[in-house]
Amino acid sequence: MTLACLAAGLVAAPLQAQTTTTYSNTASGAINGTTTCAAPLVRNFTVAASYVVADVDIGVLASHTWRGDLRLTLQSPAGTRVQLVNGDTDNLSGDNFNVRLDDDASQTVNTDGNTVTHSTSAPPYQNQFRPNAALSAFNGQNGAGTWRLEICDQFPSSDNGSFTRADLYLTSMPANYADLSLTKTVSYASPAFGASVNFVLSVTNAGGSPLTATGVTVQDSLPAGFSFTGASGFGSYSSGTGVWTVGSIAPGTTRTLTISGTVTATSGATVTNNAEVSASSAYDADSTPGNGAAGEDDGAAASFTVSGTRTAGIAPALTCPALTTIHDWDSVSWSASATSGSYALTGIGTMTFGIAISGGSFLSNATYGGQSPTRQNAVTGGLSPAQYSLFQLVDFTSQAGTVTTTMTLPTAVPGVQFRLFDVDYSSGQFADRVTVTGSFNGTAVYPVLTNGVTNYVIGNSAYGDVLSADTSANGTVTVTFNAPVDSITIEYGSHAIAPANPGQQGMAIHDISFCRPVGNLAIAKTSSIVSDPVNGTTNPKAIPGATLRYCLLVANNGSSTATGVVAADPLPPTVTYVPGSLRSGTDCAGATTAEDDNASGADESDPFGASFAATTISATAPTLAPAAAIAVAFNVTLN
Numbered sequence: 285m286t287l288a289c290l291a292a293g294l295v296a297a298p299l300q301a302q303t304t305t306t307y308s309n310t311a312s313g314a315i316n317g318t319t320t321c322a323a324p325l326v327r328n329f330t331v332a333a334s335y336v337v338a339d340v341d342i343g344v345l346a347s348h349t350w351r352g353d354l355r356l357t358l359q360s361p362a363g364t365r366v367q368l369v370n371g372d373t374d375n376l377s378g379d380n381f382n383v384r385l386d387d388d389a390s391q392t393v394n395t396d397g398n399t400v401t402h403s404t405s406a407p408p409y410q411n412q413f414r415p416n417a418a419l420s421a422f423n424g425q426n427g428a429g430t431w432r433l434e435i436c437d438q439f440p441s442s443d444n445g446s447f448t449r450a451d452l453y454l455t456s457m458p459a460n461y462a463d464l465s466l467t468k469t470v471s472y473a474s475p476a477f478g479a480s481v482n483f484v485l486s487v488t489n490a491g492g493s494p495l496t497a498t499g500v501t502v503q504d505s506l507p508a509g510f511s512f513t514g515a516s517g518f519g520s521y522s523s524g525t526g527v528w529t530v531g532s533i534a535p536g537t538t539r540t541l542t543i544s545g546t547v548t549a550t551s552g553a554t555v556t557n558n559a560e561v562s563a564s565s566a567y568d569a570d571s572t573p574g575n576g577a578a579g580e581d582d583g584a585a586a587s588f589t590v591s592g593t594r595t596a597g598i599a600p601a602l603t604c605p606a607l608t609t610i611h612d613w614d615s616v617s618w619s620a621s622a623t624s625g626s627y628a629l630t631g632i633g634t635m636t637f638g639i640a641i642s643g644g645s646f647l648s649n650a651t652y653g654g655q656s657p658t659r660q661n662a663v664t665g666g667l668s669p670a671q672y673s674l675f676q677l678v679d680f681t682s683q684a685g686t687v688t689t690t691m692t693l694p695t696a697v698p699g700v701q702f703r704l705f706d707v708d709y710s711s712g713q714f715a716d717r718v719t720v721t722g723s724f725n726g727t728a729v730y731p732v733l734t735n736g737v738t739n740y741v742i743g744n745s746a747y748g749d750v751l752s753a754d755t756s757a758n759g760t761v762t763v764t765f766n767a768p769v770d771s772i773t774i775e776y777g778s779h780a781i782a783p784a785n786p787g788q789q790g791m792a793i794h795d796i797s798f799c800r801p802v803g804n805l806a807i808a809k810t811s812s813i814v815s816d817p818v819n820g821t822t823n824p825k826a827i828p829g830a831t832l833r834y835c836l837l838v839a840n841n842g843s844s845t846a847t848g849v850v851a852a853d854p855l856p857p858t859v860t861y862v863p864g865s866l867r868s869g870t871d872c873a874g875a876t877t878a879e880d881d882n883a884s885g886a887d888e889s890d891p892f893g894a895s896f897a898a899t900t901i902s903a904t905a906p907t908l909a910p911a912a913a914i915a916v917a918f919n920v921t922l923n
Contacts (some may be wrong), residue, residue, distance in 0.1 A: 383412070468559055498565040646678055
């Protein structure tokens with residue numbers, strides 16, 4: 285299993301002046317029993333002008349029953365051949381072919397539905413699809429000469445049709461351009477866990493380029509399983525954004541960066557690091573910065589596979605500042621086939637479970653407790669005596685199928701730990717993948733996953749690659765959150781070594797230990813000078829008669845909702861409170877809600893309260909959730 289990481293939203297190179305010329309062939313011809321792939325229908329395009337090709341599109345219009353029988357190949361004057369349309373003889377039964385093939389199209393040809401019929405009128409072409417093999421193979425070649433389009437019927441005795449026309453669109457290279465290419469290597473192909481590894485990136489501007497590329501950046505978002513320790517070489521690199529700022533690259537120049545780190549994935553894991561030129565001032569004929577397209581020379585990847593004999597990892601201890609509450613499946617119920625449930629947790633409140641399936645269906649098996657999802661004790665994780673767990677037995681129809689379990693808590697807790705049973709693999713049958721993510725106030729929180737013998741861990745995902753018995757601990761993955769979370773999502777599915785149709789597979793969620801929530805209130809006080817009797821509001825000074833503004837900020841840095849919050853600020857005799865100046869909010873800058881000076885009335889719950897009595901300012905909040913804050917601002921006169 286490989287894990288690749290590449291950031292989206294990158295900046296492409298600016299457009300340059302280019303010319304696109306259309307060459308048409310409208311000589312009709314039959315596509316019938318004689319139009320075999322050994323003797324295809326050929327249509328040529330003659331290009332007289334000599335210029336370097338920057339981009340190629342081709343539109344083809346043909347009538348034909350069962351469009352999936354057609355195969356299209358384009359050959360350049362240089363002899364480069366690209367099979368643009370492979371056909372889809374098993375599934376595609378729609379009629380006619382009315383398509384402009386373009387590498388930049390979002391959808392691949394022959395994926396528009398097996399019963400969709402194309403129109404018989406073009407141009408403009410009814411559909412714009414990406415070819416099965418890239419037209420960019422022709423970029424950089426001279427356009428002059430004869431371009432050859434071959435059309436054949438893979439089953440000529442079954443369905444017939446006719447060729448109507450084709451249009452070849454050739455875009456010429458602008459006068460000024462820079463040909464950037466990127467390479468990447470890794471220092472060790474099989475490092476051990478904890479070993480130091482270097483990724484070396486090199487971006488080159490070809491010697492024949494007429495232009496120096498400026499503003500060049502490379503996006504290299506580091507993958508899970510590799511922990512960054514430093515970078516050296518040309519320019520600067522930010523591990524936070526993944527951006528290598530290269531700057532300018534003259535023709536014939538190579539810039540190099542070395543990214544160093546340590547291996548954090550477990551034995552057997554393959555970690556892949558992808559990179560791509562993300563911005564450049566110059567046009568590049570054979571690649572577009574930041575488009576994420578495979579096969580372009582401005583992208584590169586390097587991988588390592590973690591070596592060593594795998595042993596079960598040792599899970600970190602769950603660190604709880606207060607008591608622990610355990611959700612024990614032995615002492616609670618779950619209705620077979622149910623996809624939701626709620627449970628009271630001592631000292632926390634009511635937790636809800638929600639389970640959703642996509643790309644498959646739950647199965648019923650008496651050995652595993654009946655209709656899944658269900659509580660069962662046949663899959664035990666090696667525990668003796670056997671304990672109950674929540675089992676998900678599914679039939680996935682593709683590698684994309686998933687079961688997503690979401691645990692939602694009424695308030696954040698400081699930490700959580702639980703085990704997943706039977707994360708494993710069976711050759712030709714299934715390959716488990718499980719990804720666990722937490723959330724705290726809408727921000728993602730990632731756990732530590734501890735592997736078993738039959739699975740390995742990369743970041744917050746575990747992958748099965750060896751078979752584990754139902755009663756074995758080999759397939760167990762331990763999940764540990766030692767940071768506050770208020771929800772947890774478990775996504776169970778397949779990874780790349782699974783069959784296209786994985787079929788039956790299962791995973792169980794065992795008992796869950798929750799740290800009980802705690803509050804942690806912190807208070808800060810700030811001040812500013814508003815005015816003084818000499819300077820007014822222009823550069824005021826703290827002299828007698830000056831007006832000062834104070835702000836009290838109370839924040840809940842804990843994982844529990846605080847109730848009945850009261851903060852008091854006794855004023856010293858050196859200042860006098862300015863009546864009617866109390867304001868409240870969630871931060872000092874936003875403290876604009878008016879509060880009167882007494883401790884009663886509607887202003888005491890809008891949603892905060894504030895008052896002044898004798899010499900003391902008071903601020904109140906009935907509740908203060910984790911990460912929430914109350915701010916109270918007021919003015920005083922300096923005596």
